Amino acid sequence: MALATLIACETGVRLIGPSISKDIRHIRQFPKIAQTLDQDRRLRILFLGNSLTKAGADVDAFKSELQKNQLDPACAVTAPDNTVLFDWYYVFKNVFESTDKAPDMVIVGFYKAQMEDSTKTFTRSFGHDFCNLRENATEVFEHEFTEFEDRASFIISSFSSAYTYQNRIKKRVMDVILPDCRVAMSRLNRMEKAAGESRQAKNRVKPPPTYNRLKRFIAMAKRARTHVVFVAMPPGNWSLDTEIPKIVEHSGMTFVDCRIDSLPTLPSDYFSDGYHLNEAGAAIYSRFLAEKLVPEIRRLTSRR
Amino acid sequence: MLFNSYIFWCFFAAVIVLYRVMDHKRQNIMLLAASYVFYGSWDWRFLSLILISTLVDYFAALGIERSKTESRRKLLCLISVCTNLGLLGAFKYYGFFASQAVALLNAAGLNVTASSLQIVLPVGISFYTFQTMSYTIDVYRGSAKPVSNLPDFALYVCFFPQLVAGPIERSSRLLPQIVNPRTKRPGDFAEGLHLIVMGLFKKIVIADNMAFIVNAVFGADISTVSGVDCLAATYAFAFQIYADFSGYSSIARGLARWMGIDLMTNFRMPYLSGTPREFWSRWHISLSTWLRDYLYIPLGGNRGRALRTSRNLILTMLIGGLWHGAGWTFIAWGLFHGVILCVHRMFEKRDRPSRRGAVLTRLKTPASILVMFHLVCLGWLLFRAETIGRAGDMLWRMLTDFQPSDISAFCLASVAFYAGPLMALELWMIRTDDPLRLMKAHWSARAAVYSYVAVMLLIFPPRVHSEFIYFQF
Numbered sequence: 001m002a003l004a005t006l007i008a009c010e011t012g013v014r015l016i017g018p019s020i021s022k023d024i025r026h027i028r029q030f031p032k033i034a035q036t037l038d039q040d041r042r043l044r045i046l047f048l049g050n051s052l053t054k055a056g057a058d059v060d061a062f063k064s065e066l067q068k069n070q071l072d073p074a075c076a077v078t079a080p081d082n083t084v085l086f087d088w089y090y091v092f093k094n095v096f097e098s099t100d101k102a103p104d105m106v107i108v109g110f111y112k113a114q115m116e117d118s119t120k121t122f123t124r125s126f127g128h129d130f131c132n133l134r135e136n137a138t139e140v141f142e143h144e145f146t147e148f149e150d151r152a153s154f155i156i157s158s159f160s161s162a163y164t165y166q167n168r169i170k171k172r173v174m175d176v177i178l179p180d181c182r183v184a185m186s187r188l189n190r191m192e193k194a195a196g197e198s199r200q201a202k203n204r205v206k207p208p209p210t211y212n213r214l215k216r217f218i219a220m221a222k223r224a225r226t227h228v229v230f231v232a233m234p235p236g237n238w239s240l241d242t243e244i245p246k247i248v249e250h251s252g253m254t255f256v257d258c259r260i261d262s263l264p265t266l267p268s269d270y271f272s273d274g275y276h277l278n279e280a281g282a283a284i285y286s287r288f289l290a291e292k293l294v295p296e297i298r299r300l301t302s303r304r
Numbered sequence: 305m306l307f308n309s310y311i312f313w314c315f316f317a318a319v320i321v322l323y324r325v326m327d328h329k330r331q332n333i334m335l336l337a338a339s340y341v342f343y344g345s346w347d348w349r350f351l352s353l354i355l356i357s358t359l360v361d362y363f364a365a366l367g368i369e370r371s372k373t374e375s376r377r378k379l380l381c382l383i384s385v386c387t388n389l390g391l392l393g394a395f396k397y398y399g400f401f402a403s404q405a406v407a408l409l410n411a412a413g414l415n416v417t418a419s420s421l422q423i424v425l426p427v428g429i430s431f432y433t434f435q436t437m438s439y440t441i442d443v444y445r446g447s448a449k450p451v452s453n454l455p456d457f458a459l460y461v462c463f464f465p466q467l468v469a470g471p472i473e474r475s476s477r478l479l480p481q482i483v484n485p486r487t488k489r490p491g492d493f494a495e496g497l498h499l500i501v502m503g504l505f506k507k508i509v510i511a512d513n514m515a516f517i518v519n520a521v522f523g524a525d526i527s528t529v530s531g532v533d534c535l536a537a538t539y540a541f542a543f544q545i546y547a548d549f550s551g552y553s554s555i556a557r558g559l560a561r562w563m564g565i566d567l568m569t570n571f572r573m574p575y576l577s578g579t580p581r582e583f584w585s586r587w588h589i590s591l592s593t594w595l596r597d598y599l600y601i602p603l604g605g606n607r608g609r610a611l612r613t614s615r616n617l618i619l620t621m622l623i624g625g626l627w628h629g630a631g632w633t634f635i636a637w638g639l640f641h642g643v644i645l646c647v648h649r650m651f652e653k654r655d656r657p658s659r660r661g662a663v664l665t666r667l668k669t670p671a672s673i674l675v676m677f678h679l680v681c682l683g684w685l686l687f688r689a690e691t692i693g694r695a696g697d698m699l700w701r702m703l704t705d706f707q708p709s710d711i712s713a714f715c716l717a718s719v720a721f722y723a724g725p726l727m728a729l730e731l732w733m734i735r736t737d738d739p740l741r742l743m744k745a746h747w748s749a750r751a752a753v754y755s756y757v758a759v760m761l762l763i764f765p766p767r768v769h770s771e772f773i774y775f776q777f
């Protein structure tokens with residue numbers, strides 16, 4: 001009976017998963033997005049990131065700014081929630097690079113430690129949504145998951161939707177059972193993080209960050225003949241490790257600083273929740289970015 | 305290797321496959337090797353300590369049996385006890401007592417510093433040292449015969465399901481099951497599966513979801529939490545520690561059951577106790593009975609005047625508190641339980657009711673259960689807080705600040721959501737005082753419960769699992 005219940009859960013999640021989550025629907029659209037972009041004869045630009053990019057990339061404002069400079073690229077956005085470079089690497093690899101649908105330019109928006117090797121997200125979505133077990137297992141086990149538990153979780157999530165999406169389902173159920181639970185959980189998260197950081201600060205010194213994954217991403221983009229633009233995104237004037245722009249520019253790619261000091265026309269009330277740009281803020285950010293990228297886009301257009 | 309990790313289950317799958325195809329002698333050797341692999345997976349250096357304890361107690365017990373003089377028997381027993389307590393003292397208590405001694409001497413005006421040794425606490429040391437000590441003491445008392453097969457005895461000490469967090473097994477229960485061939489019994493698989501699944505449910509769904517709330521509130525700046533927040537977090541901790549520990553014990557019993565070995569029941573619906581004495585007959589039963597048999601009764605037990613009995617109770621509970629950890633909060637927790645046992649004893653009726661009468665009495669006094677639960681929660685506040693001062697601050701807040709918040713609402717709702725069904729099940733089980741009552745229920749009731757457990761295990765684990773609490777003891 002318990003086994004039947006588990007099978008029913010798995011079947012149910014596979015069937016209704018896309019209908020309960022906008023993010024799952026977005027992820028399921030990636031192959032179609034890649035196909036549509038690839039079939040466009042214009043210069044192809046992809047925005048790659050997480051919800052900050054999803055909220056911040058106003059494609060219409062971006063394109064209208066470029067059109068003032070007689071540039072008219074095709075644009076698309078692939079920005080799954082709660083992801084970092086750890087995930088974007090495999091999204092780009094599996095959806096674009098390995099299918100020969102790599103765009104001419106990819107704009108990767110990041111925030112704080114999202115480019116560091118030590119920053120990883122939840123293995124379950126990673127294994128189920130962004131990776132192909134057969135094709136990526138070797139690379140994942142070599143570079144990303146060296147612990148047995150992480151590898152086991154990666155393998156199981158490759159097969160099971162219920163296992164992968166359990167946290168999303170849990171949140172939906174908790175929203176119904178305990179309304180406003182997200183506010184309390186968010187506050188408890190901050191309290192626990194503060195308590196944990198204070199304990200860790202007493203116990204150990206954090207080692208300096210490394211960026212091997214960033215270098216692998218750039219190498220992969222080069223093989224696919226894609227120019228990568230890395231954008232340090234708002235909000236705030238967070239501390240940027242100068243190693244990142246050094247690595248990016250040394251490899252011939254582009255770095256754009258869009259933190260708050262570079263965007264004086266972007267005050268705090270242009271963020272819907274303190275982190276994600278609202279409509280007005282996204283338009284300002286996207287136009288600013290487009291203006292910065294005009295020379296590069298012109299160069300790529302003339303190369304085609 | 306945690307019970308709720310994939311690698312443990314791969315390990316156990318290999319163990320059980322080998323177990324099924326081997327004869328009794330090879331089974332024991334294989335289990336011994338597997339137990340050392342299991343224990344060494346935490347830190348291979350810990351193996352030397354468990355080997356020391358095993359060898360000292362094995363030879364001491366044999367020596368006690370063969371000794372002709374009482375003084376020699378006593379000496380060998382003393383060597384065993386001192387070795388085990390010495391290991392415990394060195395690895396668990398040295399740092400605490402050294403720092404307290406230094407603080408005391410400095411307060412007296414003597415400028416003293418102590419070298420700080422970074423001693424790693426070996427996992428499970430409190431459990432296996434008590435287990436082996438009980439063996440030697442039982443042999444000394446004549447209530448047990450020593451075993452003359454070292455591998456069998458070593459397996460008794462390090463049997464992996466119960467090695468790192470109990471139950472603390474007596475030699476009279478576990479050794480015969482090791483020494484003698486095990487037979488396959490019809491209900492072993494079903495009962496083992498029931499115990500394992502329920503144990504995983506308690507640990508992963510209840511304990512780990514409560515841990516997130518408890519860690520946040522107990523670690524927060526006291527000015528940022530209200531009294532109701534503190535109360536709610538204390539309730540959450542009460543269910544976290546119960547689900548964590550009883551879950552572990554349940555998994556341990558289930559694993560052993562699959563190998564045809566019966567480990568003792570360590571928890572019997574403790575939060576439905578109406579008195580302190582009843583609580584300690586239902587909570588961590590293996591430790592409470594150990595303390596009763598090897599400390600409380602030798603001190604004199606309740607034979608004597610009330611003051612002496614109270615002294616014995618308080619001393620026993622103090623040691624019980626100290627067993628849990630080297631810290632003033634654990635000592636205070638033990639003292640607290642000692643005091644409530646003494647106070648209860650003063651007001652207890654002389655005639656103890658029969659077991660059936662006890663069940664009926666319990667049903668008639670939900671108020672006593674509620675009061676006892678809150679007394680236990682007060683103890684947990686001391687147990688969980690980082691310092692006594694912190695416990696005091698939280699208690700003061702509870703008594704003076706009645707402002708609810710989104711956190712307290714969330715905490716209380718989470719406790720009801722995660723732990724409520726378990727308590728409902730236990731309320732049903734306590735009618736016959738049988739922790740395995742569900743196994744005898746109608747198939748539809750079992751199906752409903754197991755389906756619920758399966759869904760909760762699939763959908764409601766937290767993102768990050770916490771370690772078993774009792775591993776730190």
